Amino acid sequence: MLLVEDDRVLADLLVWHFEREQFVIRQTGDGDEALLLAEEFAPDIVLLDWMIDGVSGIEVCRRLRRSPATANVPIIMLTARGEESDRVRGLETGADDYLTKPFSPRELIARVGAVLRRVRPALAGEALRYADVEMDVVAHKVRRGGKAVPLGPTEFRLLRHLLEHPGRVFSRERLLDAVWAHDAEIELRTVDVHVRRLRKALNEGGRGDLIRTVRSAGYALDANAD
Amino acid sequence: MLLVEDDRVLADLLVWHFEREQFVIRQTGDGDEALLLAEEFAPDIVLLDWMIDGVSGIEVCRRLRRSPATANVPIIMLTARGEESDRVRGLETGADDYLTKPFSPRELIARVGAVLRRVRPALAGEALRYADVEMDVVAHKVRRGGKAVPLGPTEFRLLRHLLEHPGRVFSRERLLDAVWAHDAEIELRTVDVHVRRLRKALNEGGRGDLIRTVRSAGYALDANAD
DNA sequence: TGAAGCTGTAACAGCCGTGTCGCAAAGCGG
DNA sequence: CCGCTTTGCGACACGGCTGTTACAGCTTCA
Structure with a gap:
């Protein structure tokens, strides 16, 4: 503005x-x-x-x-x-x-x-924000600190879901339900891989990790993740 | 009204x-x-x-x-x-x-x-503008960087619709609804072909692509498309 | 009526995204 | 310190999505 x-x-x-x-x-x-x-x-x-x-x-x-x-x-x-x-x-x-x-x-x-x-x-209203991450759902774009972050479709949906419930921990099962097609039968560990890809894309600029791993529970969006 | x-x-x-x-x-x-x-x-x-x-x-x-x-x-x-x-x-x-x-x-x-x-x-009665593209709807003319761009009727309507909602991603279904006759039963992939024709016409002068492909989602007008 | 242009479809190639696996690394409890 | 569990990482093969081209039917205009 x-x-x-x-x-x-x-x-x-x-x-x-x-x-x-x-x-x-x-x-x-x-x-x-x-x-x-x-x-x-x-x-x-x-x-x-x-x-x-x-x-x-x-x-x-x-x-x-x-x-x-x-x-x-x-x-x-x-x-x-x-x-x-x-x-x-x-x-x-x-x-x-x-x-x-x-x-x-x-x-x-x-x-x-x-x-x-x-x-x-x-x-x-349709923009989702958390810390320095900004998601424009309509334009299908994500920026961190003003810089565009390239994401694949699944990573985009995953980040969107996390942004809609910042701070909350989701088990792998919950994430599969929310982010993947509801009838998909997918290996639980696959979630890990996508979280990893999402992390890599978000941290490209050398910034701190935004996704917190909660051992034996799942993942959560968290500004003090490390 | x-x-x-x-x-x-x-x-x-x-x-x-x-x-x-x-x-x-x-x-x-x-x-x-x-x-x-x-x-x-x-x-x-x-x-x-x-x-x-x-x-x-x-x-x-x-x-x-x-x-x-x-x-x-x-x-x-x-x-x-x-x-x-x-x-x-x-x-x-x-x-x-x-x-x-x-x-x-x-x-x-x-x-x-x-x-x-x-x-x-x-x-x-306004001209539609985005980046260096200018569309005069009444005169049915499009120019990019001042230079006339020849477009077919469908390409024209497609570009017009994109110009009316710049940045926004439209699925192929939405584009068919908006650009083609509302009852037309047309193959989804046909949209791709028209997008390509539109891209080709717009980029004739060797300029950067203005249409961003969003995988598994659709297309959007975007100045930083590549 | 003929030519030129426009449109929709099919086919194919290339690429990107996706899911899975095996192994290394890191927590955690004893 | 050790062993078990959980997570991170890199690689890989498959599948689906998109770009591109060619072509036939159609409209338009002279």
């Missing part, structure tokens, strides 16, 4: 609120810098004040829409300009929503939720 | 405005009837008053979201309930936008435009 707002007090307030909602947020009060940050960090959504230093908010909006790299980023305009003509102009320039100051953080969060639900369903 | 509003005067005013904007609009003031109409006419967007006869607006919203046939229809709530808690509740129930009476028809039209641009860009 990228917040473009030059009012320090409001900016800090919003950053605090959104970080509490698990957003990764960057902030600037300058239009030119906003464009650079948007290119570089490919935010999931942009909150944009109209009256800022450098390039104006409406112009930032226009340029974001024009650049292929950012053309699809959702934008919520966030401004004191409450005239109907301003609102219409903002929306017609390509903003997805337009909120007039003063507004409550709660409403803004709700609107961000509504827009994200529409644009990237994965980000508004 | 479906308008659910029991205030006759406001309803007539809005119908007049939207018909002038080339919308095909149906109107009712009753919640139960609204649900039936939504099923039957599959509107592109729903404008929904909170306080109506029969099932309440918020409940209509919830049920539209729950039914598979209407789960993806964009909804704008349109009501006199201006309390922040009402707005948040509306948005969290699945509404895409929330407008408090009184509002100007012009702003509503702008917001309808913003939502449609997001959900069905083709309907809002």
Whole structure:
């Protein structure tokens, strides 16, 4: 998420609120810098004040829409300009929503939720997270620390199941039931092999193990696995 | 478009405005009837008053979201309930936008435009874009990096569908449903062949592949496909 | 009516994912 | 320290999935 707002007090307030909602947020009060940050960090959504230093908010909006790299980023305009003509102009320039100051953080969060639900369903509830692992179920993608992790279908389903119940220990039997076809007659030890493959893929970047082995019980997702 | 509003005067005013904007609009003031109409006419967007006869607006919203046939229809709530808690509740129930009476028809039209641009860009007269690909739906033209890409009708519809949901993985069944006639009984593998033809056409200029194959799942549009 | 283009299907080759095995390594209890 | 149990590891063969090509039937347009 990228917040473009030059009012320090409001900016800090919003950053605090959104970080509490698990957003990764960057902030600037300058239009030119906003464009650079948007290119570089490919935010999931942009909150944009109209009256800022450098390039104006409406112009930032226009340029974001024009650049292929950012053309699809959702934008919520966030401004004191409450005239109907301003609102219409903002929306017609390509903003997805337009909120007039003063507004409550709660409403803004709700609107961000509504827009994200529409644009990237994965980000508004269908994304599974644990520690620095992120799974986009719809796009069928997994990232750890922002870096893509290539997984086979079975490894993907296995990780998905673990992410849906983080911390919980599953016996091999339970995992076979949950991850494999329910009528599959498969050797129990096969689970070990897939856990191993999943571990290998996840730890590729030299990071710590996320899967804890519980002797004579099974496996669990656990940030302090080692 | 479906308008659910029991205030006759406001309803007539809005119908007049939207018909002038080339919308095909149906109107009712009753919640139960609204649900039936939504099923039957599959509107592109729903404008929904909170306080109506029969099932309440918020409940209509919830049920539209729950039914598979209407789960993806964009909804704008349109009501006199201006309390922040009402707005948040509306948005969290699945509404895409929330407008408090009184509002100007012009702003509503702008917001309808913003939502449609997001959900069905083709309907809002917008070009579809992803990475360096640009599709003009009306003119039936596709360009990549500014250079025209010749596509057959099926390839065009296939790409269009992918562009409308970038990043998302579609199974072959889903693609057959979305891209081919809904009653077509076609071999699943046929999708592969069309994907290949589309890939070939798009990558003619020696650019990287934009379509990601997800083994045992389907295909997705993805800038980092390889 | 003829040619060109588009579409759906079948066939085949190559590759990736999967399940299993044997052995090494690590816990665990005495 | 020893022996037993459980888990990790590498290798391998099989099977299924996907990419690719060729071809025949069909539509479209001149």
